[in-house]
Amino acid sequence: MMSTSEPIISLRNVTKRIGRSTIIDDLTFDVPQGEIFGFLGPNGAGKTTTIRMIVGLMTTTNGQILIKGKNIKTEFEQAIQHVGAIVENPEMYKYLTGYLNLVHYARMVPGVTKERIDEVVKLVKLESRIHDKVKKYSLGMRQRLGVAQALLHQPSLLILDEPTNGLDPAGIRELRDYLRQLTRFGGITVIVSSHLLSEMELMCDRVAILQGGKLVDVKPIQYFTQGSGQAQTYRIETQQPELVMAALSRMDGIEEVKLGVEGIVELTTERERIPEILAELMQHSVRIYGVETVRRSLEDGFLELTGGKQIV
Amino acid sequence: MFNLVRNENMKIYRRVRTWILVGLLVAFVLFINIMSWQFDGKESQGDGWRTVLQQEKEHRNEVLKKPGLEAEDRTFNLQRIAVIDYHLERDIRTEDGSIWDGVNGSAQLAILISVFTIIIAGDIVAGEFASGTIKQLLIRPANRLKILISKYVASLMFGILLLFALFVVSFLANGVLFGFGHLDLPLIEVKEGVIVENNMFLNLLQTYMLNGVSTILYVTMAFMISSAFRSSTMAIGFSIAALFAGNILLEALQRFDWSKYLLFANTDLTQYLSGQPYQSGMTLSFSIGVLAIYFVAFNLISWLMFTRRDVTS
Numbered sequence: 001m002m003s004t005s006e007p008i009i010s011l012r013n014v015t016k017r018i019g020r021s022t023i024i025d026d027l028t029f030d031v032p033q034g035e036i037f038g039f040l041g042p043n044g045a046g047k048t049t050t051i052r053m054i055v056g057l058m059t060t061t062n063g064q065i066l067i068k069g070k071n072i073k074t075e076f077e078q079a080i081q082h083v084g085a086i087v088e089n090p091e092m093y094k095y096l097t098g099y100l101n102l103v104h105y106a107r108m109v110p111g112v113t114k115e116r117i118d119e120v121v122k123l124v125k126l127e128s129r130i131h132d133k134v135k136k137y138s139l140g141m142r143q144r145l146g147v148a149q150a151l152l153h154q155p156s157l158l159i160l161d162e163p164t165n166g167l168d169p170a171g172i173r174e175l176r177d178y179l180r181q182l183t184r185f186g187g188i189t190v191i192v193s194s195h196l197l198s199e200m201e202l203m204c205d206r207v208a209i210l211q212g213g214k215l216v217d218v219k220p221i222q223y224f225t226q227g228s229g230q231a232q233t234y235r236i237e238t239q240q241p242e243l244v245m246a247a248l249s250r251m252d253g254i255e256e257v258k259l260g261v262e263g264i265v266e267l268t269t270e271r272e273r274i275p276e277i278l279a280e281l282m283q284h285s286v287r288i289y290g291v292e293t294v295r296r297s298l299e300d301g302f303l304e305l306t307g308g309k310q311i312v
Numbered sequence: 313m314f315n316l317v318r319n320e321n322m323k324i325y326r327r328v329r330t331w332i333l334v335g336l337l338v339a340f341v342l343f344i345n346i347m348s349w350q351f352d353g354k355e356s357q358g359d360g361w362r363t364v365l366q367q368e369k370e371h372r373n374e375v376l377k378k379p380g381l382e383a384e385d386r387t388f389n390l391q392r393i394a395v396i397d398y399h400l401e402r403d404i405r406t407e408d409g410s411i412w413d414g415v416n417g418s419a420q421l422a423i424l425i426s427v428f429t430i431i432i433a434g435d436i437v438a439g440e441f442a443s444g445t446i447k448q449l450l451i452r453p454a455n456r457l458k459i460l461i462s463k464y465v466a467s468l469m470f471g472i473l474l475l476f477a478l479f480v481v482s483f484l485a486n487g488v489l490f491g492f493g494h495l496d497l498p499l500i501e502v503k504e505g506v507i508v509e510n511n512m513f514l515n516l517l518q519t520y521m522l523n524g525v526s527t528i529l530y531v532t533m534a535f536m537i538s539s540a541f542r543s544s545t546m547a548i549g550f551s552i553a554a555l556f557a558g559n560i561l562l563e564a565l566q567r568f569d570w571s572k573y574l575l576f577a578n579t580d581l582t583q584y585l586s587g588q589p590y591q592s593g594m595t596l597s598f599s600i601g602v603l604a605i606y607f608v609a610f611n612l613i614s615w616l617m618f619t620r621r622d623v624t625s
Contacts, residue, residue: 055451057623081453091444095327104322107315108452149448 006069007032008082008157008189009054013063016049016213023049025213026063031191031206033156034183038200038221039193041210047193048088050210051161054191055085067157081109084155088162090146094135098126098145101134102152109153116152124148140171147175151182158182159191164199176203197224211306233294234274236265240286247284251277266294316458320466324432330470333428337474340424341481345414349489356409357490361399365406369396391502398500398507410494412512414486418478419516422523425474426530426555433467434534434547437618441542446623456619464535464614471527475520519582526579529603529610530555533575536610540617562590578602 007030016024024046031037039047052058054065056072056079065072070079092101102120106112121130124144134142143163150158158179164172182188194200200207201221209216233256238244244265248257254277256268269277274291281288324330356364372389375381381389399406407413437460440446450456498509534551538544558576565571572578572591578599583589589599 052623057447057450059622076455077453080451083451085451087447087451089444091448093323093445094443096323100322100326104319105448105452107319108454 008068009191010066011050011054011063012066014050014053014060014065015062016046016053016058017061023213024053027215028063029208029215029218031157031189033189034187035205036179036183036190036192036203038204038207039191039210040197040200040207041195043195045195045210046213047195047210048161049213051085051087051159051191051193054159055083055087056080057087081153082156083159084150084153084157085159086143086146086150086161086163087159089165090142090149092134092142092145092149095133097133098130098137098141098148101145102130102149105149105152112153116154120148120151123151140167143167143171143175147178155188157189157191161193162195163192164194164196172199179203209306216306232271233266233268235260235292235294236267236281236288237290238263238265238286238288241265243284243286244281244288247281247286248277251280313458313462316454316462317465317469320436320462321469324436324466324470330432333431334474334477337421337424337428337477338481340421341418341478342485344421345418345482345485345489348414348417349486352408356406356413358409361406361409364408365396365399369393372396394507395500395502404498404500405494407494407497407499407512409490410497411483411486411490411492412494412497414489415479415482416512416516416519418482418486419519419523421478422475422520422527423555425471425478425523426527427552428474429467429471429527429531430534430551430555431548432470433464433531434538434551435544436463436467437535437538438542438544438547441623442544450623457615460539460615460618464532464611467531467535468528471524471531475524479520518585522581522585525581525603529575529579529606532607532610532614536614536617539614566591572598573602575603575606578606 010030011027014024014027015022027050039050041047049058053060054067054072056076059073067079068082070082072079092098093104096104099117099121102117106117121127124147126141126144126148129137129141134145137145147160147163150160163175167175179190179192183190192200192203201224204221206218206220207224208218236244241259241263245257245259248254248265248267253273254267254269256266258266260266267277278288278291372393375389376386398404407416440449449459497512499512499515500507500509502508530551533554534547537547537550541547554576558574558579562571562574562576565574569591572594577590577594581596581599584596584599589595
C-alpha cells in the first residue's frame with residue numbers, strides 16, 4: 001500500500017510555543033500516499049494542536065509543514081486545497097439545510113459541481129434527510145455531513161480529528177470500512193486522531209504516539225500487536241505441563257518459559273524455532289493438544305513505548 | 313470573492329433573525345408614519361396647508377411682539393415668516409400634508425438602520441467562532457483576508473438593504489396616506505439669509521448619505537470588535553452603547569479641546585449643514601479627515617487580529 005513517491009504531508013521540526021510553555025515539541029514525520037495514519041495520545045498530548053497547525057488554523061512557532069510540497073504558512077491556498085478535514089466536532093451551520101451547508105463549502109473551491117454534491121450526499125447516505133435543517137440532525141448524521149463536506153473537493157489528504165466521537169459501534173464500523181475503501185480505491189491519505197487504542201488498531205496502518213507534545217515514536221500498527229523483535233509468545237496446551245516445562249528449560253533459544261493455568265505453558269521464542277521445539281517435545285512423548293500464537297495486547301505495546309505511562 | 317460574498321449573504325438571509333430585524337424596521341416606519349399622519353399631517357392635507365401656515369404666521373408674529381426676545385429666536389421667527397410668505401405668495405404648497413412630509417420624516421429612523429446593521433456586523437465574525445464553524449470556514453482555499461472582506465461587504469450590503477426598505481416602505485406608506493402627488497415639490501429653505509428652492513429628492517439623498525457615513529463608522533466599529541474579541545455580545549453591546557451614549561459623553565467633555573478628535577464628535581456631519589459644529593474651529597474637512605483615520609484604524613485592527621491570531625475555539 002505504501003508508495004515510493006514523495007509524501008503527501010511532511011512535518012519538519014514542527015514546534016508550537018504559547019507563552020513559555022511548549023505545546024508541541026519538534027515533531028518530524030512523513031505520511032505517504034494511501035496510508036491511514038493515526039495520532040494516538042492521551043487528551044492534552046497535542047493531537048488537536050498538531051491537526052490545527054496542519055490545516056493552518058494555528059501557526060507554527062518553528063519548523064514547517066508541507067502538503068504536497070506546498071508550505072501551509074506561505075502557500076496557504078495551494079496547500080489547503082488538497083486537504084479535507086473535520087477539526088474536532090463537525091460543526092455546521094445549524095440554521096441551514098445539510099444541502100446548503102454543502103453548497104456553501106462547494107462555492108469556496110473552484111470546480112465542485114452540483115453532480116459532485118449529489119454524489120457525496122449519496123456516498124454518506126444522507127439522501128433522504130439532506131434538505132432538512134442541520135439542527136434536526138442526530139450526532140451521527142452531523143458526523144456524516146462532516147465527512148461529506150471534507151470529501152467534496154476530492155482532497156488528497158483527509159484529516160479527521162477524533163472521528164468516532166459520538167458514534168455508536170455500528171457507526172464506527174461503517175466509518176472504518178469507508179476509510180479503508182477510500183484509501184484503497186481512491187488513493188486518499190487519511191490522518192485520524194484518537195485517544196482510544198482499540199480504534200486505532202482497527203483503522204490505522206501506522207500510528208504516531210504523542211505524549212506531552214512530543215513524538216514518542218511512529219510505528220506500524222503490527223508493532224503493537226506482534227511485538228518489536230523476532231521473538232513472539234506461543235501458548236502450548238498439554239496435560240503434562242510440568243514435563244513440558246522441564247523439557248523446555250533444557251533447550252536453547254528460548255527466551256522465557258511460564259507456567260499458565262489449566263495445562264497451559266507459555267514460551268517466548270523466534271518463530272523459526274517452533275518446529276524443532278515441538279519435535280523435541282514429541283520425543284519426550286508428551287501429549288500436546290494445541291499451539292497458538294499469543295497476540296500482544298495493544299496496551300502492552302503502548303506501555304512499552306511510553307515507558308509505562310497509562311493511556312487516557 | 314463573489315462566491316464568498318454570496319455565502320455570507322446566504323448565511324444572513326437564511327436566518328429568521330434577519331427577517332425579524334427587517335420586519336421590525338418596516339413596522340417602525342409604518343407606525344411612525346401612521347401616527348404622524350393621524351396627529352399632524354392630516355390637517356395640512358389638500359388645501360389645509362394654507363390655513364396651517366396662516367396660523368403659524370400669526371403665532372410667530374405674536375412671539376415677535378414679546379419683549380426681551382433673544383436675537384437668535386428673533387432671526388429664526390423672522391426667517392420662518394419669510395418662508396411662509398414665499399409659500400403663500402407663489403402658491404407653492406409646503407411638504408406638510410404631502411407624501412414628502414412622511415418620507416423626509418422617516419429618514420430620522422436611519423438610527424435604526426445603524427442599530428440593526430450593528431447587530432448583523434457584530435455577529436458575522438464572532439458568531440462563527442461561537443458556533444465553531446469558523447474552523448470549517450478557514451480551512452478552504454480562501455485566505456483569511458478574503459473571508460474577512462466578504463463578511464464586511466455582506467454587512468454593509470445589509471445596511472443598504474435596510475436603507476432601501478426604509479425608503480420604499482415610507483414612500484409607499486405615505487403615498488397611500490397622502491396620495492402620490494406633489495413629487496416635484498421644491499424644498500424652500502433659508503440659506504445665508506436668502507430664500508432658496510432646492511430639489512426635495514436631492515435633499516433626501518443628502519440626508520441618507522450623511523446618515524450613512526455615521527452608520528458605516530459604527531458598523532465598522534462593531535465589525536472590528538467582532539473580529540478582534542470574537543464576541544458578538546461585546547461587539548453589539550459596545551457599538552450600540554457608543555451610538556447612543558456618544559452624545560452624552562460629548563456634552564460632558566465639550567470643555568476639553570481634545571474631545572473634537574473623538575469619533576462621536578464627528579459622525580454627525582449634518583452639524584455643518586445646520587447650525588453650530590460641536591466645537592468652534594471644526595470644519596467639514598476636519599471631520600472627514602478624523603472619520604477617515606478612524607475608518608482605516610478600525611479596519612486595520614480587524615485585519616490584524618483576524619488574520620494573525622490562532623483559532624482555538
